[in-house]
Amino acid sequence: MGRLRLYSLVAVAIGLVSGTLSDRTPKPEAVTRGAYRVLEGDFHAHTRFSDGFLSPFGLVLQASRRELDVIGVTEHNYVFPGLLARWFSRLIDGPIVLPGSEITRRGYHVIVLGQTRRVDPDLPLSEQLIRVHAQGALAIAAHPVRKFWPALVPLVGEFDGCEVMHPIAFRGDSPTGWRWSDMVEFYRKGLARNPTFAAIGSSDYHFFSPLGVVRTLLFVRSADEAGVIEAIRKGKTVTFGPHGERFGPAELLKLLDREPYRPRTSDYHYRGRGVLDVAGRTLAFLGFLGFCFLGGRRRRMGA
Amino acid sequence: MASETPVSARWLSDEARILFRPYRGYQQVAGEPIDVAPTVLALRRPLMTLLAIGWFVSMTAAGRLVAWHLGFAAFFWGFLPVYQMIVLTALFAFFPSPYALSWSRRVDLYFSGNGAWYLFMSALVAVCLFAPNVYTAMSALLRYGVLPGALLCAFIWSIVVSHAFFRRGCGLSRGRAALATLLNYLLWPGLIVGYYLLTNQLQPLMR
Incomplete structure (x- = not known):
């Protein structure tokens, strides 16, 4: 040499x-509001097993770096990387990891959280949602823009929540037709059918640094996987729009009014x-x- | 195959010489004597590729070089140079070189042609580290086609470099070098597409 x-x-x-x-x-300090512990989560992240850059282990480390308390590892139609990430995070006492997948079809995408068994992406959506719930997992409509409405809207009441906040909110009018206003409208449709419809904010992370650039506040009874799933199922989530809009149940918004909470920032x-x-x-x-x-x-x- | 040692060899690596002048670079580098054990020869540049990938992942995710990011990325992306070596071995069997080059030497030469990708990755890392606002910078690079254009240039140049490897590095005829290059770019990306098909990540998108 x-x-x-x-x-x-x-x-x-x-x-x-x-x-x-x-x-x-440093590990973030525990924060409470009322009777709840408040966690920060990002429920839509990919690894190199699909179209991301980081390994499942690297994703867990990145979540720690971004001061996230909980992440969802959601590969396209594929659960194994999420299970790997959860194993690693438990080993190093890292953030809570919900293994899951992103059921990806041409007509819709669905985030599944707390999943251990793959759901066949070729089944009809209604059947997929049944199988998701049968294993105790959650179904979140992923970036529900108008092009996905024909599949999603008829079953909006069957979802546990939807992504109401996503990085497309920062981009303005998209030439591909993906509009943040559609996601907000879908969220309101879901809320009208199901009062515990969860407001989820996710980064849809693939590469570079912005894991957690959009995040969800979870109001949990216990800071573990079961506590997170219960909180989402009961709609105990809040997320913030690009101009400070808040999405979540009135009870939690009142708690935040009384004692404001600012999501952690990191070295983006x-x-x-x-x-x-x-x-x-x-x-x-x-x-x-x-x-x-x-x-x-x-x-x-x-x- | 005779070649004169150029002055540039004292300052530029084989990767740089091949990057800037692929055909002449391969002709010179392939002709230079090597005093390295075959195992080291076969492994050093594939390992360098893994180091580059680990470096890129760590610098773009964390903004710094972190041992665990480097290690995990290198491990989980390890399939890439392995795929390439498998494809190369098949191609060497179909297109034997008239030069007396060992398998290790040919692998070493092939991986010396990754300079375009190292440059592309370095440019992205530079944006991450030095741009005042990375989001604004990346958005602008995407919006004005600079990023896709740079990626396309790196890809096209890597095809040119591959052809130069088969033509001047391995001594194949013009036609056989072209065929070997085409097969190279069908086979190893094809293996990657095969992975996505095997894990059923692609098919549902079409339905």
Whole structure:
């Protein structure tokens, strides 16, 4: 290995040590409102087993970094990565992980939470919802924009909730026709049929940093998997729109009026913490470039 | 196969030489003597690919290089270089090289052609680390077609580099090199599509 390449590798190694030591996020303190413990969750996340970048283990670490108390791992028609993530999170005393899937069909998407057995995506939606509930899991209508309404609206009362807040809310009018206002309207339809229809906010995370950029507040009796499922089933959730709109039951909104709660923020902008962290990141970046593209090897004449 | 050692070899890695001038780069690099054990030769650049993937995942997810992110990403993405090596082995069997190059050396040469992807990943990481507002920057790059365009360029250039590998690195004729390149880009992405079909992630989308 040439000298330049060696120096670059050393730079990467320093960046690795610095990055690993700097990557500390303290466990969030327990927060209560009224008789409830308040948790922050993101219920729609993918791993590299479908179209995400992170592994199931990396996703759990990312959730800790984003100060999330609970996540849903929801691969397309595939449960195994969620079970893997839950196993790992229990091992490291990480966030609560609800294994699940995103039933993905051309006409609709459904987030399933607390699932252990795959539901055949080729069944009719009504049958899928029966099978989801039969295993004690939850069915959340995923980003219910108008193009999915023909399948979703007739069965809106069978869902436990819907995504009323999603990153498409930040994008304005989409050329593909995905509008946040449709999701809000679907939520109101669900609420009219079912007073415990849960308001869910999710990031639909695939890659980069924004896991938890949209999140749900859960008002739970117990901070565990059963407590989270019970809270969603009873509609004890609140999520926030891009301009501070609140979606959730009046009882919980009154609790928040009395004692406001601001969801935790995290380092979405990749800023370093302190000089050493910034230096470590820069070294890791430049070192990688150098390692890939710099040589420095003396070569003999070839034959 | 004779080649003169260029001055650039002292400053640029094989990846850089092949990236900027694929045909000449492969001709020079393939002709240079190597004093490395076959096992190391077969593994060093696939491992470098895994390091690059782990680095990219860690830097874009956490904004820093974190040991567990690097390790988990490298492990869970390990199938990618393994797939490529399987496909290469099949192609080497169908298209034997007239040069006296071992299997390890050919694998090492092939993976030296990943420079375009390393550059693309580095550009994305640079945006994450140095843009004042990453969301705004990425949205703009998407909206104005810069990001899709860069991805397309990396993909097209990697096809050119693959062809240069078979043509100048392995010494195949023009037609056989083209066929080997085509098969390469049908087979290993095809294995990935096969995975999505096997796990029934694609079929329901079509119904």
